[in-house]
Amino acid sequence: MIVFLLYRKGDGEMRVLEQSDERTHERALLEVLYRQAEQLHKKPAYQGFHQVVRKLVSDGLYGSWINRYSSNEIKWLGLQIMPERDQLLSVKQLLQYMKEFVTCNHYDRRLGLPQERLMLIAMAAMQNETVQRLQKVREAYWVLSMGYVTLPDDIMAFFGKTFYPGQPVRRLHSMNLLDSRIPSFLASQVKEKHVRIPTTFMEQVKACGSWLVFDMEEVRRVMNGSLQDVGSESFRRAVANPSITHKRLSAIGLMKQLLASDGIVFHFDDDFQRGTKGLHSHIQLSKVLRRNILARVCGIHVRLLNGILDVWEREDNRRDLQIEAAGWEEALADQRISLHSEQAVSFIEELSEEINLHVIKTSLQLAKEKGPYLQFEGSDWQSGSYFEQRSYTTEEWQKVRNEIAGNGIRNGCLRKASDTENLSGYSLTKHQQLSMINRLAVQQNHTDVGGSITLEKSAFIETAELLQLLMKAWNCGIKEVHIK
Structure with missing residues (x-):
């Protein structure tokens, strides 16, 4: 229970004191x-x-x-x-x-x-x-x-105990966007509706084009299989087969249905489960930055997670980690940086690169001690593409790149971008939601696994503006967008 006490000072100013038990x-x-x-x-x-x-x-x-x-x-x-x-x-x-x-x-x-x-x-x-x-x-x-x-x-x-029941598999309620039942699925009472959104569909929306949907029961019966993406051989055969019913819809009309649906989750990827593997953990940024111990904590963190992987057998030859930075809002407040400012975007990008440097250095050191992960040969780490894709060209980065080429790296994946949503308790404007997208986008420049973002419907946001926000997120490479 939280009690709020109000009192009036001599100058008439009202102050709020929070007393908590x-x-x-x-x-x-x-x-x-x-x-x-x-x-x-x-x-x-x-x-x-x-x-x-x-x-x-x-x-x-x-x-x-x-x-x-x-x-x-x-x-x-x-x-x-x-x-x-x-x-x-x-x-x-x-x-x-x-x-x-x-x-x-x-x-x-x-x-x-x-x-x-x-x-x-x-x-x-x-x-x-x-x-x-x-x-x-x-x-x-x-x-x-x-x-x-x-x-x-x-x-x-x-961890460390003699029993482990295993992780329950979470079933996602999802449907192929090529399925003719997609309008019924969107109108259903399912609380969280997951839909994979192919690049070709987004391109059709952008061009105000059309979209084909099929009777999937007929597809399974006639073709003895399922449809892949637009442009696949199975898709072309389904279109050409007179025994399979298909219907042409307005792409932007279907997009409006998607945006109007409650609990919709857009997956701009070929696989819903991409990025779910790997040992997930968080660095609590505000606590670490206040004490100026980021490099030390990152080093201990990566060694700790690798120790857990060594003991807890997982079917993962890449030894993937998903280290996520948590508490960006509080960290920005500590720096007296406005959450929705350009300065916030710059701060997040600089700090994300610094975190990445620290965790990569530790994984490199572990590779020197214990050997690289099994699939290192021929990887982007070995070729240097990892560093080129992120424009890591400083002298320090070049030194790390050369050492990894010679010694390997202990983990194939190290970082995950934060899942971003509005925690303020009040509705955001279009500008504020754009800044959320920009903050996540610059994080993803320095991570291996993308994060998700939650965009809001509200009295401040019209459907056309919500679509603009969604297109912005897609163009920025954000793989998962929740609409609430």
Whole structure:
């Protein structure tokens, strides 16, 4: 609950003070956690980390990898735990630790505390390090416990433990734009409608041309297959086959139906799932920039993620990472830069390039230590095309390029652009939404995987203007656009 108190100063100015009981709830939750830990272990909270770890292993809750650390090493790492960092967690985060992240035994009793869980994640990630391993564990714990880096929920909940249920496959409600049922799909009550938008359709919209739709049941029955994109052999055969019904629609008319539909998601790509593979994580920009520790955090972050990949087997010969920078709005506010200004676009582009340089340097260093990813030979990294496409021509970039050509790089993919939407609580004008597109576009100049953007329908935006915004996003290479 948040209470707003108003009072009038002598000069008549009204000020608003915000008083929140968030800290009260946080302290109450921590007291519950600490009391349970004390009752279970017969010791004050955060004392006896070594005994906690041995209990977790003996109960079969953590793997035998723990035995790679000696008793003295575990005791030393226990001394590095900072209980006061629990206070950096919000009530929502604490509840998630209690319900999902902190280990429970077979009787559903919690056997650890938040900072102990973070230390165990760091230990599991760095277990295969051979040089200064304890120092690397301590650094990994530091970035996690300070909130500089956040990991996905499945890592937080299961990494290092003996059980992992696997990630549920999210089913997307989607339909081919060539399907004659597309108008019915757009009018349906499905909350999130995913539609792949071929380049040829956007070109027809731009030219006020036409678009063909087909009876897909007839296509499957007659051709014993499905339609690919316009221009494919299967498409040409379907058009020429008199047994397959097709209909010609106005491209711009169909686009208006798309824009009018609730919960529409445009995918300007051949594959809905492109970019979903890879270990996803976030750098919390505002926290990192305030302390001027970007290079250090990026280095620890990339090593931490690679340690997780080493331990947690994934069918990925590219060792893909998706490091996303979070908190751009807050970072801009800290710099006293207006969110919708050209200065914001310049700041984001410069910082995105700097982040990319730091993560690439660390991946290069890891390749020197452990070898490049398996598909490095013949890649854009080896040929140098990666750097040419991004106009990385400075002396520092050229040095990195030459070193990668000779030594390889540990990860085929490193960066993901942010998913961008309006968090202000008020409707944006066309100009403000254009600035959102520009901010995401310059991020994508320095990432391997594009982000998504959410454009808004509102009283300020007419359909024609919304179409202009969509065309702008498409022209800027943004692969996923949500309309709400």
